[in-house]
Amino acid sequence: MSVLVYTESENGEFKKASLEVASYAKGVADMMGTSVTAIAVNGGDTAPLGTYGVDKVLNLKDSKLEAFNAAAYAKGIAAAAKAEGATVVVLSQSANAKYLAPLLAVELEAGYASNVVALPESAAPFKVKRTAFTNKAFNITEISTDVKIVGLGKNAYGLKENSAAAATEDFSADLGTFGVEVASVDKATDKVSIADAEIVVSAGRGMKGPENWGMIEEMADILGAATACSKPVSDLGWRPHGEHVGQTGKPVASNLYIAIGISGAIQHLAGINSSKVKVVINTDPEAPFFKAADYGIVGDAFEIVPQLNEKLKAFKEKNS
Amino acid sequence: MKILVCISHVPDTTSKINFTEGDTKFDTNGVQFVINPNDEFGLTRAMWFKEKQGASVDVVNVGGPETEPTLRKALAIGADTAIRVNTEAKDGFQVAKELAKVVQDGGYDLVIAGRESIDYNGGMVPGMLAGLTGANFVNTCISLEVDGTNATATREIDGGKETVTTTLPLVIGGQKGLVEESDLRIPNMRGIMMARKKPLSVVEPTGAATETAAVAFEKPAPKGAVKLVDTVDELIDLLHNEAKAI
Numbered sequence: 001m002s003v004l005v006y007t008e009s010e011n012g013e014f015k016k017a018s019l020e021v022a023s024y025a026k027g028v029a030d031m032m033g034t035s036v037t038a039i040a041v042n043g044g045d046t047a048p049l050g051t052y053g054v055d056k057v058l059n060l061k062d063s064k065l066e067a068f069n070a071a072a073y074a075k076g077i078a079a080a081a082k083a084e085g086a087t088v089v090v091l092s093q094s095a096n097a098k099y100l101a102p103l104l105a106v107e108l109e110a111g112y113a114s115n116v117v118a119l120p121e122s123a124a125p126f127k128v129k130r131t132a133f134t135n136k137a138f139n140i141t142e143i144s145t146d147v148k149i150v151g152l153g154k155n156a157y158g159l160k161e162n163s164a165a166a167a168t169e170d171f172s173a174d175l176g177t178f179g180v181e182v183a184s185v186d187k188a189t190d191k192v193s194i195a196d197a198e199i200v201v202s203a204g205r206g207m208k209g210p211e212n213w214g215m216i217e218e219m220a221d222i223l224g225a226a227t228a229c230s231k232p233v234s235d236l237g238w239r240p241h242g243e244h245v246g247q248t249g250k251p252v253a254s255n256l257y258i259a260i261g262i263s264g265a266i267q268h269l270a271g272i273n274s275s276k277v278k279v280v281i282n283t284d285p286e287a288p289f290f291k292a293a294d295y296g297i298v299g300d301a302f303e304i305v306p307q308l309n310e311k312l313k314a315f316k317e318k319n320s
Numbered sequence: 321m322k323i324l325v326c327i328s329h330v331p332d333t334t335s336k337i338n339f340t341e342g343d344t345k346f347d348t349n350g351v352q353f354v355i356n357p358n359d360e361f362g363l364t365r366a367m368w369f370k371e372k373q374g375a376s377v378d379v380v381n382v383g384g385p386e387t388e389p390t391l392r393k394a395l396a397i398g399a400d401t402a403i404r405v406n407t408e409a410k411d412g413f414q415v416a417k418e419l420a421k422v423v424q425d426g427g428y429d430l431v432i433a434g435r436e437s438i439d440y441n442g443g444m445v446p447g448m449l450a451g452l453t454g455a456n457f458v459n460t461c462i463s464l465e466v467d468g469t470n471a472t473a474t475r476e477i478d479g480g481k482e483t484v485t486t487t488l489p490l491v492i493g494g495q496k497g498l499v500e501e502s503d504l505r506i507p508n509m510r511g512i513m514m515a516r517k518k519p520l521s522v523v524e525p526t527g528a529a530t531e532t533a534a535v536a537f538e539k540p541a542p543k544g545a546v547k548l549v550d551t552v553d554e555l556i557d558l559l560h561n562e563a564k565a566i
Contacts, residue, residue, distance in 0.1 A: 068482075070447075070457065095478045099459040099493075102412070102447025111413065111531030114443050127535065134438050136337045140536040179456040180486040183472070193479025199566070223566065235501050241462070242476065247333060247438060248357050248496045250476075256565040267333050273540075277565040279555070280546070295558055296546045308552040315556050315566070 003029040004086035005038050005054070006077050008094060012044035015196065016159075017092040019052045023160040024152050025090040026053025027119045032088070036164070039080040039171070041065050041073060050166030052159065058083070058171035065175070067182040070100040072175040078107035079173035081147065088126075089149045094195055101151055111143035114151040134247050135273035153274060154195070154253040194245065197226035199256040200275070202245060204230035206261020206282060206301055210238035215305045216260065222312045228252065230262045246271035261301045264289025281305065321375040321466060321488075324426060325363045326419060326433035326445065327394050328356035329387035333438060339537040346439070346537070355390055358434025362494035364503055365464060366432055367398045373466070376400050378426065382409045382418045388520065395515035396507030402518070407525035410533070412440075416448035417528035423453050428489065429469075435460050435493040440534070446493035455489040462497025 005025035007018035025036045035055040040046065042065060046057040060076045077100070081089050089104065091097040093115060105112040113128050117138070121127040125142050128150060132139045143149075187193075194200060201220045207213065213227075220227045227243060234244035245252045247267040257275035261282060262268060269292045272278070280293040283300050290296050297304055331337070331351045338347040355363065369375035379394040381387050382405040391402040403426075405418045423431055431450075436443035450457030456471075458464075462481065463474040469488045474481050476497070507515070549555050559566045 068477075070459070074451075095460060095476060098443055099447070099457075099475075102416075102444040103451045103457065105413070105444065105531075106448055106451030109531075111411075112442075112444055113532060115441055129538075132440050132534075132537070133331075133337045134333075134441060136540075137339075138538040138540065139440075139534045140538070142533045142535045143531065144533065145531045180458060180484050183483045183485050185477070185480065185482045187477065187480030187482075191479065195478035231501075241497055242479075242481065244496070248361075256559070256563070270333070277559070277563045279559070290546050290548075292543065293546045294544075294563065295555060296548050297550070297552070297555060298548065304552060308555070311552050311556055312566075315560070319560075 001034050002037050002084045002086050003032065003034060003088045003090060004081050004084055005036060005090040006097065007038045007040050007043065007049060008092065008096065009040060009043050014043065014048050017094055017154060017196070019048060019159050020157055021090050021092045021152050022049050022052040022054050023162070024119070024157045026160065026162050027157070028088055028090065031120060031123045037080070037084045037086065039077050041076065046166050046168045050164045051161055053162030053164050054166045055164045057166050057168040059168055060171045060173060062172065062175065064178070068096050069178055069180060070096070071103055071180065072178060074100045074103035074107055075175050076173045077104055080171060081108055087147055089147065091149065091151050093151050093153055097151065101149060105149055108147045108149070109145060110147035110149045111145040112149040112151065113141045113143055115153045116150050117153050117156040131274065134270040136270060155255060155276065192224060192226040194226045194228055194243070194250050194252060197254050199223045199225035199258070200228050200245070200252050200254045201225045201258045201260070202228035202230070202262060203233070203260040204262030205232050213239070215309060218309050219258070219305065219312065222309060222316055230268055259289055259293070260305060262289055263287045264292055321369060321373060321430060322426065322428045323366045323369060323375050323377045323430045323432065324423060324428040325359065325366050325377060325379045325394070325399065326431065327359050327363070327379050327381045327390060328434060328437040329353050329381055329383055329390040330356045330437050330439045333357070337539070343537050344535065353390055355393060356434050356437045358436060358495045360504060361496050361498045362432035362434060362492070363394055363397060363399065364505060365494065365498040367505070368499070369466065370398065378403060380405065380419060380422050382407060382415045384408060391520060392515050393507060395518045395520070396511040397505050398511065400518065402520040404520065404522050405525050406522050411530040412442040412444035413448060413531040414528045416445045416452055418525050419445070419449050420452040421526050422523070423449065430466065430488060431455065431491040432494050433491065435495045446491050450491035453489070453491070455491045456486040457491050458484060458486065459493040461492040461494050464492060464498060
């Protein structure tokens with residue numbers, strides 16, 4: 001018996017989301033009186049995992065896994081779960097983790113709860129709280145299978161240090177045949193992704209046209225943030241689809257979400273509601289976003305954003 | 321090419337979300353149900369395959385008789401036939417298992433499902449269906465081309481996109497991007513009239529077991545009022561000292 005956690009890495013380093021799922025796995029293991037094993041794929045230095053409570057790391061090294069393959073990764077993680085006799089498997093909610101989770105559930109005949117926001121309410125029966133109705137409600141899901149899979153929402157648990165050994169062993173598994181092959185990857189390496197960003201700067205139709213996005217990008221640069229946009233803006237082709245956040249776009253669970261010139265349609269708010277702190281800048285004091293936000297300025301983005309950028313730059317210089 | 325589009329019957333996005341029976345059931349009172357948006361993008365892409373490549377398009381839903389208007393709408397948009405698996409949808413695994421039977425019986429080459437429903441947001445039916453039927457699987461799919469038994473798909477990844485090649489049989493978890501919002505079709509009168517005559521078959525469930533149960537619901541705690549500030553200095557001060565967000 002143990003808790004297995006899948007820890008993703010990028011460019012040879014464990015992602016922050018991996019340290020969060022490791023922290024969470026340690027919390028679950030403590031509830032169940034057991035230990036935490038991490039499964040890494042071509043993982044680098046595993047010491048950071050120990051800092052967050054991982055007792056043992058299985059490092060699945062295979063050159064065939066350099067490009068992500070959901071079915072093969074699921075087979076590798078399933079093999080690790082079986083080797084460890086894991087009763088709970090914890091994953092993040094990155095695009096890749098969400099992709100492989102249902103395949104893993106079939107491999108392990110395990111019940112899967114996605115978008116989980118807290119430690120289990122009880123370990124037996126195994127009950128977890130998750131978001132539903134696109135962040136408009138929560139549900140308590142009871143998983144009844146022997147093995148349980150938990151997909152932990154980003155920023156839902158945070159990082160908790162727990163020094164452990166993180167003894168690393170190489171691991172290998174039968175990965176089956178590859179039915180899906182990666183042909184090309186188109187990823188901006190110099191920009192923070194919405195999924196990984198602590199801060200997201202998002203703008204809407206209030207910006208009047210794509211030529212005015214310079215100030216939005218500048219703010220994102222100053223804050224080390226990702227840029228995002230509302231649905232009408234991506235539908236109009238002002239910004240790429242990958243920036244569209246909301247119900248039918250990407251979900252956002254950043255620490256800070258700054259909405260500029262976005263009125264706050266219910267579909268938009270549903271998608272960004274998991275963000276911790278929300279700021280709105282809008283000329284219309286009746287814009288629905290003011291009801292969802294923590295802080296707001298009623299005013300014209302074309303006046304306020306340049307001022308804010310200037311002051312933020314000064315603030316960053318002073319506080320870095 | 322035989323295409324099956326999985327249709328989830330979900331509350332309209334502007335619906336008030338309430339619960340009954342001691343917060344254990346979703347309150348459907350006064351709620352308008354629609355085709356799950358992620359499924360509708362997939363259905364519209366399927367219509368393209370029908371019109372350009374001569375594919376057949378069936379739609380399927382796991383649910384009671386109350387979900388039939390949603391299936392009729394899919395027929396009015398242009399699907400050929402509809403199948404309803406006559407059982408309450410209880411969890412992702414049970415639904416995937418019921419759908420797997422429909423996929424196997426119908427010998428479908430391509431199954432299109434939305435990446436997630438907007439009600440339970442489980443995000444697991446397409447992947448489980450692929451796992452259960454042994455088909456290839458591409459999630460968060462934003463473009464799909466099929467040539468014979470070969471398929472090229474693009475999926476959204478964190479911070480970009482990735483193009484993959486694969487073969488049929490294939491299951492995709494679809495979303496916006498498969499078609500654009502402006503490509504979505506509103507059924508016209510002729511489509512609605514024709515949909516009434518199209519076959520909608522009701523099949524009995526296999527009685528698949530569940531693995532999870534939604535035992536209770538909660539609404540988020542009411543949010544405090546927004547703090548309005550007049551100057552950017554105040555905003556920066558609050559974000560730094562109060563919210564600790566910068």
